[in-house]
Amino acid sequence: MTVTGFIGTICMFPLRVIINTCVRLRIHPNILTFVGVLINVAAAWALALGRFVTAAIIMVIANIFDFIDGKVALELKAVSAFGGFWDSVIDRFSDISLFIGLIYLYSRMGRTDYVMVAALAMMFVVMTSYTRARAESIIPKCKVGFMERPERIVLFMVGAFTNRMAAVLWVTLILSIFTVADRIILTWRELKNAEGVIA
Amino acid sequence: MKRAATLPARVLWNAFYWTYERATWQYDLMVIAILAFVWLTPPDWLNDPTATGSGPIGWLLELVNR
Numbered sequence: 312m313t314v315t316g317f318i319g320t321i322c323m324f325p326l327r328v329i330i331n332t333c334v335r336l337r338i339h340p341n342i343l344t345f346v347g348v349l350i351n352v353a354a355a356w357a358l359a360l361g362r363f364v365t366a367a368i369i370m371v372i373a374n375i376f377d378f379i380d381g382k383v384a385l386e387l388k389a390v391s392a393f394g395g396f397w398d399s400v401i402d403r404f405s406d407i408s409l410f411i412g413l414i415y416l417y418s419r420m421g422r423t424d425y426v427m428v429a430a431l432a433m434m435f436v437v438m439t440s441y442t443r444a445r446a447e448s449i450i451p452k453c454k455v456g457f458m459e460r461p462e463r464i465v466l467f468m469v470g471a472f473t474n475r476m477a478a479v480l481w482v483t484l485i486l487s488i489f490t491v492a493d494r495i496i497l498t499w500r501e502l503k504n505a506e507g508v509i510a
Numbered sequence: 511m512k513r514a515a516t517l518p519a520r521v522l523w524n525a526f527y528w529t530y531e532r533a534t535w536q537y538d539l540m541v542i543a544i545l546a547f548v549w550l551t552p553p554d555w556l557n558d559p560t561a562t563g564s565g566p567i568g569w570l571l572e573l574v575n576r
Contacts, residue, residue: 315541316533361560422559457528457540469548477558478548486544493527 326382329375333383340384341394347376351405355412358471359419366412367471374464375407399440402460406436409467413476428480429502435487436463442494450501456490458483 312320333343350373357366380398384390410433417425423456439458446453463483530536552568553561564572 313533313538315538319533382574417559420559424557425559455527455529461532465545466548469545473549474561475548475553475558476560477553477556478551481556482544482547489526489528494545496527 317387318497320324326379330379330382330386333379334386335460337387338383339497340387341397343376343380344394344398347373347380348401348405350376352408355408358409358412359415361416363474363476365473368470370409370464370468373405374468375458377402377501379406386409399444403437403440404462406463407433410436413480415470421498425477428477428484432480432484432487435484435491438491439487442491446498448496450498450505453497455497456486458486458490458494463487 350369354366354369354373357363357369384394410429413429414426414433417423417429436458439456440460443453466479466483470476524530524536525540528540530540550565550567552563552565554564554568
């Protein structure tokens, strides 16, 4: 087993308890998704005030909701097309609100350089999900690139807990650019191959 | 010879064009590289607006320069 696989297995134990509780209480997954975004907005607020450790703790709570909604939907047999759509849309609000918190903080500190880094990172994070969503409307699957949402969230929490947000923003920016590029390359290749098959 | 010359290029390409799943050794390696960058890079090098100090690498450099 790999190190990250082992950490994932360990984290699943407390999450399993929370999932089972939500299933027993029959909490609708769409409500869990919505509660998650509200808590994420609170995390963004803490980031904006420069209270990184508080923000990190709130992010952990918010992302528990974010993580379990799909699993609860499966167990309650409440999986729906709207649920998937709702989850994706709400996830973008969560992502963007955290960046807005940081942009507010850096602009208040007069750090235009990091306002730009955070704004660019936000742009590529949004483009990461857009490229996949758009690509999967024309090709079957577009799951390439390292910097997906779980990686981004964990990295944000690491940065906030250890006060290394600048380094985290640089990594997020560069790897999100790579991820967007990967998805464009894959889509181009797949479409070119499909054209070749048709021709 | 040719194989040796293309290996670093292939590693770089695979790191850029990422197709590995989670919980693979390649994924672990990438995570380690990212955490090393985040935790070891001196905040001063990045002009970090919130973190201060020189970080572990800075302490090591100070120790060596003493």
